[in-house]
Amino acid sequence: MRHGITAIAVTAGLALTVAACGGSAEPSAPSASQASQAAADPASVSGTVTWWDTSDAKTEAPTFQALIADFQAKHPKIKVNYVNVPFSDAQQKFKTAAQGGNGAPDVLRSDVGWTPGFAEQGYLLALDGTPALEDKDDFLPGPLGTVTYKDKIYGAPQVTDTLGLLYNKALFDKAGIAEAPKTWAELKTAAQALKSKAGVDGVYLNPDSYFLHPFLYGEGASMVDTSSKKITVNAPEAVRAVEIAQDLVTSGAAAKPAYTDGYANMQAAFKDGKVGMIINGPWAAKDIFAGTAFKDPKNLGIAPVPAGSTGKAGAPVGGHNLVVYAGTKAPQAAQLFVKFMTSAESEATVAQKNGTLPARSSAYTQAVKADPVIAAFQEVMKTAQPRLALPQASDLLTPLSQNYIKILQGQPAQDGLNATAGEFVKLLPDYAKQ
Template structure:
């Protein structure tokens, strides 16, 4: 299927014509924006689009609601549907760019804008020396903790090391509470793997998941459960919601999660006082390593847009400092522009600043077309490791074999 998709994309590229209209004619330029936003976020983005239209009366933006999936964008383009811009997960950018579906914007972005974006955020939108998007928000996993629970049990500070995390989690265990929820989602395993000095895939297509350090991290995650430091449940049924509800209600003291969870957490019984929510960097491993995946979303332009200049004007507007500050203050998201963090309200916000510290140590996921698919075989094998159905060594070997096939390394 990939070869077929690539062929179709190539044919479309040959037949497409690029009209770099400046939008100065009498007829308004119409842009089609494939939007996967929902809820408050959708309302906020729609209000900013209306402001953009009022400031640019010759540009009309048609918003089409779609599911948050790269397939929505690919299917539309391969079906010759009109699409000008799209919200992309950063991990999709290398694949979409490799298929020839994105418009490069490195000649559009100003030097000041390039400097203002957080480097790791902008780096996520690069592929083979081209820039393909502007990041709207940043995401990174951090250690979230319940300050009151720690203080009541004699802990003045969150754990600095993985061993301290294990020790504190065991000490916090009672009949109705446990230490940390260990997620079965392999995305949430990345901080453990990097803390132990391990790796997954690299930008030069090396597979590191079966290396000794990576295996030790997987063993540590399993041992958190076996040794009573983590959740006592026999399986991972409805795991994300269970992790969130346990933390919100005080049944757990720690979890690893990202800024997207904050709005929900602040509605929980334990965090109606937002100051009780602690944000700490991921604890270090045996040799002092740490790390967290640098993720987020970006706005990208279709290679086949007839109005790339106007499309760029819109994505720049939606990723401006003003837009990001509105987004952050409403939804507790993390801006991708350095200037936004200088805002007086954000500078005094311990949640935003707590995640910002973690972002400074964040690592990009592999910037290869197959990078977004790495979790497909990772997660089911991780579940078997965490439930004791297979050893960490055996699971890592299976993941390694699947990734080597995915990357075509054994051909």
């Protein structure tokens, strides 16, 4: 999985017929009687649940399909229609179906960045007080924040992730670096040592705005302030954050990034031992281990992203939630399905089979933490912060990415972020500029 960037679209051959789920798209919680019946007597609940799964059809979906079989054995009166929808198509496809009131699934595997927008548009059912959110406090705070919008909860976290600092231990040893850098200043020093002593580029920055977030969080910056309805992407804190990233490139501490296929170029350079450090998530580990520099998986170091001048490190929460369509004709069955698929047992199974991070604390069993990548990222998750809870949040990343590239190429940070703020006004006409 890659979050905040374009995912590879893979069409599944196992897709079943999509059940039409018409009805109102007004978000509301199920009635107390419905919720209590599903909680008190789940065996009495019947119905058909269509699930749009947006996971990779080849590498991840088989695990979820096996869990569906377990769910149906436990709930024989509930039938699950499984449909694998390519991630790249799912957001718009769900919007279109929900807007028309026909063809939307009962349950969707939603990227965390989509969930607030779907809630704002009235496409999701609030799940407060339903079986879907049983043991709610067991969810990690970061993932739980991604389903919370205007004091209601519109989904259950299924898997989570964040960005960490990945580094080549052998190159660190060659350069005489004893431990992972804890600040951006230390990272620059380490990068320069890697270049002078190990003969490789120190760090590679992906020029996508999702990967800019750790710099922003480290300076206490944000794209917008939702409480005051102000655009803050060009505030002094944000300028300082972007200038830190810009300096890494212009000083030569960081490799000059490719401005097309930035992610792929970053991965290739790192896994083949041509660069000592990158910022990436747990989803990248399998690809990294296929590289020549990581034939010994123990060579991969994983640490939290460095802190900025605030002294705090932060990275965005990624992952996926299970959300229920507001017009579902089977709310009780959908709630029970979400409950089962996001239970600690199910999330532990998914973690072991797919190598993803659970969104529940109790799912980090000893068996799950036997995977060193998961164990390391469990600690990294302590620095994870929920992304902007704004329907337009995903749209804001596009102009920020466009201008971030220009800044890394040498444009003054203030100019580039002022231009970004101008684009934000078009997306957020009721927000004030700095």
